[in-house]
Amino acid sequence: VLKVHATAGSRAYDALIGRTCLPGLGTAVRRVAPGGQAVVCSDENVAPLYLEAATSSLAAAGFAVSWIVIPAGERQKSLARAEELYGVLYDRGVKRTDTVVALGGGVVGDLAGFVAATFQRGVRLIQVPTTLLAQVDASAGGKVAVDFRAGKNYVGTFYQPSLVFIDVATLETLPQRELKSGAAEVAKHALLAGGDLLAATERLSRAAAGSPQAAAVTQSLVAGNVWYKVSVVRADEREESGARAALNLGHTVAHAIEAATGFARYTHGAAVALGLRAALRLSERLCGLSPEEAARGVRLLDGLGLPARLTGVSAQDVSALIGRDKKAAEGGVGFVLLEALGRPITGAAVPGPLQEEVVQWLTRP
Amino acid sequence: VLKVHATAGSRAYDALIGRTCLPGLGTAVRRVAPGGQAVVCSDENVAPLYLEAATSSLAAAGFAVSWIVIPAGERQKSLARAEELYGVLYDRGVKRTDTVVALGGGVVGDLAGFVAATFQRGVRLIQVPTTLLAQVDASAGGKVAVDFRAGKNYVGTFYQPSLVFIDVATLETLPQRELKSGAAEVAKHALLAGGDLLAATERLSRAAAGSPQAAAVTQSLVAGNVWYKVSVVRADEREESGARAALNLGHTVAHAIEAATGFARYTHGAAVALGLRAALRLSERLCGLSPEEAARGVRLLDGLGLPARLTGVSAQDVSALIGRDKKAAEGGVGFVLLEALGRPITGAAVPGPLQEEVVQWLTRP
Numbered sequence: 001v002l003k004v005h006a007t008a009g010s011r012a013y014d015a016l017i018g019r020t021c022l023p024g025l026g027t028a029v030r031r032v033a034p035g036g037q038a039v040v041c042s043d044e045n046v047a048p049l050y051l052e053a054a055t056s057s058l059a060a061a062g063f064a065v066s067w068i069v070i071p072a073g074e075r076q077k078s079l080a081r082a083e084e085l086y087g088v089l090y091d092r093g094v095k096r097t098d099t100v101v102a103l104g105g106g107v108v109g110d111l112a113g114f115v116a117a118t119f120q121r122g123v124r125l126i127q128v129p130t131t132l133l134a135q136v137d138a139s140a141g142g143k144v145a146v147d148f149r150a151g152k153n154y155v156g157t158f159y160q161p162s163l164v165f166i167d168v169a170t171l172e173t174l175p176q177r178e179l180k181s182g183a184a185e186v187a188k189h190a191l192l193a194g195g196d197l198l199a200a201t202e203r204l205s206r207a208a209a210g211s212p213q214a215a216a217v218t219q220s221l222v223a224g225n226v227w228y229k230v231s232v233v234r235a236d237e238r239e240e241s242g243a244r245a246a247l248n249l250g251h252t253v254a255h256a257i258e259a260a261t262g263f264a265r266y267t268h269g270a271a272v273a274l275g276l277r278a279a280l281r282l283s284e285r286l287c288g289l290s291p292e293e294a295a296r297g298v299r300l301l302d303g304l305g306l307p308a309r310l311t312g313v314s315a316q317d318v319s320a321l322i323g324r325d326k327k328a329a330e331g332g333v334g335f336v337l338l339e340a341l342g343r344p345i346t347g348a349a350v351p352g353p354l355q356e357e358v359v360q361w362l363t364r365p
Numbered sequence: 366v367l368k369v370h371a372t373a374g375s376r377a378y379d380a381l382i383g384r385t386c387l388p389g390l391g392t393a394v395r396r397v398a399p400g401g402q403a404v405v406c407s408d409e410n411v412a413p414l415y416l417e418a419a420t421s422s423l424a425a426a427g428f429a430v431s432w433i434v435i436p437a438g439e440r441q442k443s444l445a446r447a448e449e450l451y452g453v454l455y456d457r458g459v460k461r462t463d464t465v466v467a468l469g470g471g472v473v474g475d476l477a478g479f480v481a482a483t484f485q486r487g488v489r490l491i492q493v494p495t496t497l498l499a500q501v502d503a504s505a506g507g508k509v510a511v512d513f514r515a516g517k518n519y520v521g522t523f524y525q526p527s528l529v530f531i532d533v534a535t536l537e538t539l540p541q542r543e544l545k546s547g548a549a550e551v552a553k554h555a556l557l558a559g560g561d562l563l564a565a566t567e568r569l570s571r572a573a574a575g576s577p578q579a580a581a582v583t584q585s586l587v588a589g590n591v592w593y594k595v596s597v598v599r600a601d602e603r604e605e606s607g608a609r610a611a612l613n614l615g616h617t618v619a620h621a622i623e624a625a626t627g628f629a630r631y632t633h634g635a636a637v638a639l640g641l642r643a644a645l646r647l648s649e650r651l652c653g654l655s656p657e658e659a660a661r662g663v664r665l666l667d668g669l670g671l672p673a674r675l676t677g678v679s680a681q682d683v684s685a686l687i688g689r690d691k692k693a694a695e696g697g698v699g700f701v702l703l704e705a706l707g708r709p710i711t712g713a714a715v716p717g718p719l720q721e722e723v724v725q726w727l728t729r730p
Contacts, residue, residue: 009374010602079451083444086513086520118483121510121521122603145486148451155451156486157522237375238487 002223006230008142008160008237015140015164015230017223022053022167025128026061029099032162033124037098038063039089041112043072046104046130049173054103054128063099066092070108074263077111077146079155085115089123099124099162105131105178106138110153113144117159125161130170132182132217133269136189136225139164141233158238168222171214181269183212183304186221188249188276189228191297194342197224198300205303212304245346249336250275253359256321260313273306278358282350283338293341310362319356367588371595373507373525373602380505380529380595382588387418387532390493391426394464397527398489402463403428404454406477408437411469411495414538419468419493428464431457435473439628442476442511444520450480454488464489464527470496470543471503475518478509482524490526495535497547497582498634501554501590504529506598523603533587536579546634548577548669551586553614553641554593556662559707562589563665570668577669610711614701615640618724621686625678638671643723647715648702658706675727684721 001018016028029038038058042051047069059065068088070076089100100123102112109127116125129139145156171179190201200221207216229247236243254275257266266274280297283289302308310318334347366383381393394403403423407416412434424430433453435441454465465488467477474492481490494504510521536544555566565586572581594612601608619640622631631639645662648654667673675683699712 079444079448086444090514090516090519118520118522120516120519121508121523143486149455151455151485154455154485155483157483157524158486159522 002219004223004226004230006140006160006164006226006234008230008233011160013160013162013164015166015223015226017166017168017219017226019219020167020169021165022050022170023057025054025165026057026059026063028165029058029063029101029126029163030061032126033063033099034097035062036064037092037094038065038101039092039094039098040065040067040101040103041070041085041108041115042067042103043070043076043105043108045072046108050103050130050170054101058101070111072107074107074147077107079146079148081111082115082146085112086119089115089119094119094123096120096123099126101126101128103128103130104134105129106134109134109138110143110145110156113159113161114146114156117144117157122159125159127161127164129164129166131174132171132179133185134182135166135168135171135222136182137185137229139166140226140229142237164226166222166226168214168217168219171217174214176211177267179212179214180305181267184250184269184272184276184306186225187300187304187306188247188272189225190300191276191280191338191341192246192249192344193224193228194340197228198341200224202300202303205300208303208305210303210305242346245334246336246344248346249338249344250279252322252335253278253318256318256324256359257310257313259321259324260317265312266307270307273301274310274362276301277308278362279335279337281358281361282335282354285354286348286350287337287339287345289338289340293338297341309364310359315356315360315363318359322355322359367584369588369591369595371505371525371529371591371599373595373598376525378525378527378529380531380588380591382531382533382584382591384584385532385534386530387415387535388422390419390530391422391424391428393528393530394423394428394466394491395426397491398428398464399462400427401429402457402459403430403466404457404459404463405430405432405466405468406435406450406473406480407432407468408435408441408470408473410437411473415468415495415535419466423466435476437472439472439512442472444511444513446476447480447511450477451484454480454484459484459488461485461488464491466491466493468493468495469499470494471499474499474503475508475510475521478524478526479511479521482509482522487524490524492526492529494529494531496539497536497544498550499547500531500533500536500587501547502550502594504531505591505594507602529591531587531591533579533582533584536582539579541576542632544577544579545670546632549615549634549637549641549671551590552665552669552671553612553637554590555665556641556645556703556706557611557614557709558593559705562593563706565589567665567668570665573668573670575668575670607711610699611701611709613711614703614709615644617687617700618643618683621683621689621724622675622678624686624689625682630677631672635672638666639675639727641666642673643727644700644702646723646726647700647719648704650719651713651715652702652704652710654703654705658703662706674729675724680721680725680728683724687720687724
């Protein structure tokens with residue numbers, strides 16, 4: 001089991017990454033929690049697969065275990081569902097010293113995380129992410145939220161978990177579509193970090209040859225992603241200094257694609273992949289990214305089987321929505337681009353015509 | 366205008382305390398906010414008195430000002446009301462760089478503070494407390510929350526304001542009952558801090574002779590209270606190290622009194638005053654507080670016109686509820702007591718029979 005130590009603000013916690021380590025969850029949680037209640041929150045996709053292993057492990061470690069299983073899907077990230085979870089914690093007499101365990105993907109982590117962050121101003125939170133996207137990105141970093149009307153993550157806070165516990169074997173039950181969605185964030189981290197993480201991701205990309213397999217996602221690759229993520233968060237927990245803005249690579253165009261396609265045609269990861277391709281091209285045009293490195297980035301995305309073409313929507317519609325998302329709206333559209341692989345720059349100005357041109361290029365036949 | 370500088374975690378902010386300084390609100394906010402929108406949240410008691418002054422001052426300083434006025438009273442601290450406020454911020458297109466101004470007492474500060482803390486993971490928050498309780502206690506320290514079912518402040522977080530702006534002239538429109546409620550927390554701070562703050566509070570107590578007047582509440586007394594509060598919070602923002610627990614002086618018994626009387630018969634401050642009297646007596650019995658200092662504490666409470674006798678409820682009912690509140694329930698009933706005025710000890714064990722005895726004593730004829 002690999003360990004990544006994370007600090008953010010005054011909090012410190014470990015992320016543990018293993019394969020088929022889920023039976024050890026209770027022991028690991030016991031090291032950071034004094035006992036008492038553990039309430040596991042999971043969804044209808046994940047619970048049939050992993051809830052029994054998680055709860056029996058926690059019970060064996062001495063916790064009074066209960067659980068709540070919610071339907072799957074982004075629509076569960078609502079204030080109404082949060083209120084239901086508050087009611088569950090209230091009815092069970094959960095105290096600040098008790099523990100909430102989020103077992104599932106990003107939706108479960110964000111929702112249960114927000115409830116844990118705010119119930120009695122914060123109970124102990126354990127993230128047990130079971131999707132690649134949640135393992136490499138969402139579970140570490142402390143962002144928790146629900147959606148409000150059309151505003152994704154519009155109600156939330158920053159709240160660090162006491163432990164992130166990752167079993168990469170859970171990826172083996174993940175649909176290919178979800179695996180690829182996570183692979184896009186892996187690629188993003190690789191392009192941002194460069195060095196060893198880029199090399200490790202390129203190995204995965206070559207082995208995958210367009211169709212990544214869960215078994216090829218190594219513990220060390222996931223650990224490298226968590227390490228990169230928490231190193232950025234450490235410098236900028238609350239998105240104040242700007243360091244965390246680098247994580248937005250590819251996302252300015254991705255958010256526009258998601259909005260223009262009604263959040264239905266593309267997974268977040270697929271949209272990010274297209275956004276990364278746009279960022280590579282813009283970086284070459286504007287920031288001196290060498291053609292060789294840009295091509296290396298494209299090969300990485302291709303090998304991971306990530307989409308190369310934007311279809312089913314007009315380039316005009318997407319372009320019009322660039323810069324309308326929550327983050328970009330603050331102080332003009334600032335793109336994250338790359339001077340070189342591993343050397344991001346934030347707040348880059350991209351002229352409007354060039355924004356349109358690069359989206360048009362994404363729709364090329 | 367007096368200034369108290371506060372730091373908590375990575376945040377720093379000022380509390381400004383003046384008399385008839387409300388027309389300067391906009392200028393003060395402009396120093397910590399770049400402009401944009403300012404949304405003022407107030408209630409039906411406070412808005413007729415001070416909303417116009419606040420909004421015109423903010424508008425003159427260049428903010429795009431709007432407001433929302435909610436009914437008065439603790440019942441407004443609900444998730445439903447929070448959701449309504451999220452909708453207002455959403456409809457008005459409030460961004461992270463915009464500002465929420467909480468103009469009112471503790472309910473407005475807690476509710477608008479919680480909404481500001483969580484909308485888009487945090488927009489700028491300005492506290493403009495208009496009650497003595499909120500000025501000396503609730504507005505600084507960063508606790509924001511709504512109630513959930515019977516759980517007071519059960520859904521909340523810690524979120525520091527960007528500015529606390531106090532006009533002590535607003536106390537002149539405050540009902541005597543509310544003034545006394547705040548005076549109980551002033552007395553608590555005086556007993557905890559000792560020294561100059563105790564001396565200043567004794568001057569107010571002697572001048573009041575049982576009926577404190579708003580005009581006698583000086584800027585420096587309020588500033589002293591804010592200074593004491595933020596000095597404790599600085600050491601323990603999130604109630605983790607235990608330093609903040611000292612602020613619970615008198616509250617273990619007070620919470621039991623409030624619960625036993627259905628949160629109706631006594632204001633929070635009146636219950637705290639009775640709790641402080643119990644704490645003084647227990648401190649004399651258990652911690653070596655001298656009879657002279659205990660008597661000095663009692664005189665302080667008497668002069669401020671704070672209740673000396675518990676009526677309308679049986680001592681048995683109150684005793685049975687001691688230690689059932691949110692904080693006390695963690696790890697046994699720990700009382701805050703005083704070795705001397707200005708020297709609190711936390712986590713003191715008080716035997717059950719002695720708890721009953723002191724409550725019985727409070728009900729003496």
